[in-house]
Amino acid sequence: MIKLSQVSKVYKTGTVALQDLNLEIPESQFVSLVGASGCGKSTVLRLIAGLGNVSSGTIDWGITEAQKKLAFVFQDAALMPWATVKDNIRLPLQLTGISPQNSHILVQQSLKLVGLESSAHSYPRQLSGGMKMRVSIARALVTQPKILLMDEPFGALDEITRSKLNSDLLDLWLQHRWTVVFVTHNIYEAVYLSNRVLVMGTSPGRVVADIQIDAPYPRGDDFRTSSVYNDYCRQVSQHLAKAMNYSSTKL
Numbered sequence: 001m002i003k004l005s006q007v008s009k010v011y012k013t014g015t016v017a018l019q020d021l022n023l024e025i026p027e028s029q030f031v032s033l034v035g036a037s038g039c040g041k042s043t044v045l046r047l048i049a050g051l052g053n054v055s056s057g058t059i060d061w062g063i064t065e066a067q068k069k070l071a072f073v074f075q076d077a078a079l080m081p082w083a084t085v086k087d088n089i090r091l092p093l094q095l096t097g098i099s100p101q102n103s104h105i106l107v108q109q110s111l112k113l114v115g116l117e118s119s120a121h122s123y124p125r126q127l128s129g130g131m132k133m134r135v136s137i138a139r140a141l142v143t144q145p146k147i148l149l150m151d152e153p154f155g156a157l158d159e160i161t162r163s164k165l166n167s168d169l170l171d172l173w174l175q176h177r178w179t180v181v182f183v184t185h186n187i188y189e190a191v192y193l194s195n196r197v198l199v200m201g202t203s204p205g206r207v208v209a210d211i212q213i214d215a216p217y218p219r220g221d222d223f224r225t226s227s228v229y230n231d232y233c234r235q236v237s238q239h240l241a242k243a244m245n246y247s248s249t250k251l
């Protein structure tokens, strides 16, 4: 369980990115944060990751520091261009000083999870955007995290690749049941993936709607074309429109 209580974040510039944010994320839940640009989604992720301090409030964990195994996936795959896929994935393990033998096993497992075994010796310039993002996900998974923080990971990809990666991510999540906090601008992606969608409002950043997506997994194309799915998308869209001070009919 990750519990944010009355969390506020004011940057040195005076920007109030978050104000009195209360949020509980149970273990193994897939939660998406959606909201307009600048509403504080990335700030929430960074604070959970410990990349910066809260200005007030607390973030509590129902687990010990040792159990707090986090991994972060960013929109930009940020791969080392001079290193092969395998070596890019191995990087976080090198930083922990794990033995070469164990490192090899973990890298192979990660490559397999994202379906890139045959590209292990390729360089980033030889990969498509979707493949680069798979490498980035494999690099996060190689540390065997319990909590996966994903900041617009598929935002730069075309729709078909994005849709495929969404399905693959869900398959992986169903096998591993990490706690996932996923930031996206895309309502359809959020509803498809999540147990729960949090809609954030801006100035200051806060949660304006907390919507449970009460649909069973696995979710395939049947779900994406169902009326239940469309109803949830409409619901999220309406909350988002309200938060942005627009009528949803104008969107």
Ligand SMILES: Nc1ncnc2c1ncn2[C@@H]1O[C@H](COP(=O)(O)OP(=O)(O)OP(=O)(O)O)[C@@H](O)[C@H]1O
Pocket: 011, 012, 013, 015, 016, 017, 035, 036, 037, 038, 039, 040, 041, 042, 043, 044, 205
């Ligand atoms: N390091 C920083 N210093 C000052 N202000 C910042 C900093 N990081 C973010 N902000 C400001 O805090 C607010 C929230 O930013 P944040 O990046 O969390 O929003 P976001 O919802 O993730 O935006 P986007 O969807 O565009 O990525 C914005 O007004 C932003 O300009």
